[in-house]
Amino acid sequence: MSKRSTLVALTLVGAIALPAQATAPREITNILDFAVPLPGEAKVGGCAFPAVAICSPSDVAKVNTDPNRPLPLIENDTDYDITGFTYQLRADNPIDAVWGPNYSSNLFKKIELSSDRKTLTFSDGLLKQGEFVKATRLGGDAQIAYNVSFQGVKRSVPEASMGVFSLAIVGSGLLLKRKLG
Numbered sequence: 001m002s003k004r005s006t007l008v009a010l011t012l013v014g015a016i017a018l019p020a021q022a023t024a025p026r027e028i029t030n031i032l033d034f035a036v037p038l039p040g041e042a043k044v045g046g047c048a049f050p051a052v053a054i055c056s057p058s059d060v061a062k063v064n065t066d067p068n069r070p071l072p073l074i075e076n077d078t079d080y081d082i083t084g085f086t087y088q089l090r091a092d093n094p095i096d097a098v099w100g101p102n103y104s105s106n107l108f109k110k111i112e113l114s115s116d117r118k119t120l121t122f123s124d125g126l127l128k129q130g131e132f133v134k135a136t137r138l139g140g141d142a143q144i145a146y147n148v149s150f151q152g153v154k155r156s157v158p159e160a161s162m163g164v165f166s167l168a169i170v171g172s173g174l175l176l177k178r179k180l181g
Helices: 004-015 162-180
Strands: 026-035 044-046 061-062 073-075 081-091 098-099 109-111 118-124 132-138 143-155
Touching: 004 162, 026 081, 044 143
Parallel strands: 026 098, 044 073
Antiparallel strands: 026 132, 061 143, 073 132, 081 118, 081 143, 109 118
C-alpha cells in the first residue's frame, strides 16, 4: 500500500470513528419586567392581540419572534391577576436554542429553568389587570419559536352594596316625583 493510500484510508477511518463536533445551542436570555408605557410606545393586550390571544390560564399562545421588530409592551387585559408566566421553546424552532442562564425579572420573585433548558417559568409575582409587562429577549438575530401561558387568579367582581342600591332607588323616586309634580 502506498503512503497516499494509507493516508486516505486513515482519514476515512478517522471520519467514521470520530463523532462530528456538535455546535452548541444558541442561548436565549429572557428578561420579564414590570413597565409603564411611554407616550407612543408600542403596546398590545395579551388577550386582544390576535397573534397571542391568551385570555385565561388554559390558553397557550404560539409565538414566533421577529428579530427585526422590537417586542411591544404587553397589557394584562385578562380577567385574571397574573401570578406567573411559562415560556417553552418549541421543537419546530428554526434554530437549536435553549434558555440561557442570565434571566431576570423585577416582577416575579421565583424563576425556574427546566433541566433541558427548554422551559422557563416566572412565578410568585403579581401583574394586575391594566398593568404592563416588558419582555426582552436576547439571542442574536435569530427568530425563535416558543409557547407562552400564564398562571393567575380570577379577579372577583365586587357586588353592589345595599347602600348604592338604596341610593339608586331614592334617586329614581326623586326623578319620578319631579316629572310628575
